[in-house]
Amino acid sequence: MTDTSAGPEATYGDRDPDALARRAGERANPDRDQHFLVDDRVLDRIPGYLPGDADTDHVLEIGGGAGALTDRLLALIARGGSDGAAPGFLSVIERDATFADFLREEFASAVDDGLLDVVEGDALDVDLPPFTACVANLPYGVSSEIAFRLLPEKKPLVLMFQAEFADRMVASAGESAYGRLSVSAQHYADVEIAERVPKEAFDPQPAVESAVVRCTPRDPDYAVGDEAFFLRFVKALFTQRRKTVRNAIRNTGHISGLDEPEAVVDAAEEDLLRQRPGNLEPAAFAALAELAREHGSPTEA
Numbered sequence: 098m099t100d101t102s103a104g105p106e107a108t109y110g111d112r113d114p115d116a117l118a119r120r121a122g123e124r125a126n127p128d129r130d131q132h133f134l135v136d137d138r139v140l141d142r143i144p145g146y147l148p149g150d151a152d153t154d155h156v157l158e159i160g161g162g163a164g165a166l167t168d169r170l171l172a173l174i175a176r177g178g179s180d181g182a183a184p185g186f187l188s189v190i191e192r193d194a195t196f197a198d199f200l201r202e203e204f205a206s207a208v209d210d211g212l213l214d215v216v217e218g219d220a221l222d223v224d225l226p227p228f229t230a231c232v233a234n235l236p237y238g239v240s241s242e243i244a245f246r247l248l249p250e251k252k253p254l255v256l257m258f259q260a261e262f263a264d265r266m267v268a269s270a271g272e273s274a275y276g277r278l279s280v281s282a283q284h285y286a287d288v289e290i291a292e293r294v295p296k297e298a299f300d301p302q303p304a305v306e307s308a309v310v311r312c313t314p315r316d317p318d319y320a321v322g323d324e325a326f327f328l329r330f331v332k333a334l335f336t337q338r339r340k341t342v343r344n345a346i347r348n349t350g351h352i353s354g355l356d357e358p359e360a361v362v363d364a365a366e367e368d369l370l371r372q373r374p375g376n377l378e379p380a381a382f383a384a385l386a387e388l389a390r391e392h393g394s395p396t397e398a
Contacts, residue, residue, distance in 0.1 A: 110172030114165035
């Protein structure tokens with residue numbers, strides 16, 4: 098790809114990722130969990146994975162790096178916010194001071210025009226802005242923690258993960274990849290793999306394949322009275338995924354916080370107790386969690 102950008106005054110959406118990295122003056126450091134996406138075709142497609150009705154008034158990017166995805170997201174929001182008229186706004190969180198400074202310099206026009214704000218800091222520590230959608234190539238070492246900071250916000254998300262992590266997010270009951278991550282992520286959103294991305298699309302190349310995951314928020318088709326307990330209960334049972342549900346409840350009271358796990362076993366249906374956690378649909382976990390709250394005298398976390 099020919100780099101049509103000459104610096105901060107260029108239009109958005111056509112910057113060459115390799116040229117951006119050269120201008121930044123610093124390579125991505127895999128020891129800091131930095132693997133920059135440099136495949137133009139993938140970069141161009143990623144913003145389009147947001148749902149068609151997604152509100153782009155305030156888009157959040159985590160891990161801006163040298164700005165290749167930032168450039169594409171500025172093109173998206175510059176076309177207009179959700180009303181099709183006024184431009185949107187992009188917030189980028191970048192923990193590396195060198196890259197944060199570079200983003201402000203490279204996209205100085207966007208900063209001056211009120212389209213962009215670069216927040217220097219760790220995405221696990223800084224206050225998140227009130228975003229309407231998030232698109233990001235996440236640092237893989239903390240992708241789980243960041244994802245579960247974002248998912249409860251119930252906003253459209255398009256996030257890059259390790260492929261194995263993505264497969265676990267989208268897995269269904271009965272599949273080998275199905276587990277705590279599957280139930281927890283699908284509690285908040287419809288989760289789907291939008292695209293698989295080979296390691297060659299990154300510089301430096303990671304050791305694993307990657308995948309773009311789209312999370313479209315929606316309310317679950319079941320009710321939980323205490324979301325924190327529900328998620329803790331799911332975590333507890335999956336620590337005993339090869340046990341029956343009966344034994345998993347009995348063995349994990351110290352994790353779920355149940356003071357009386359045996360009372361939950363006595364109250365549950367036998368057909369459910371004979372199953373294994375990996376075969377329970379999310380709705381079944383929810384029903385069992387409510388039974389546990391009623392009979393198991395759970396303590397607060």
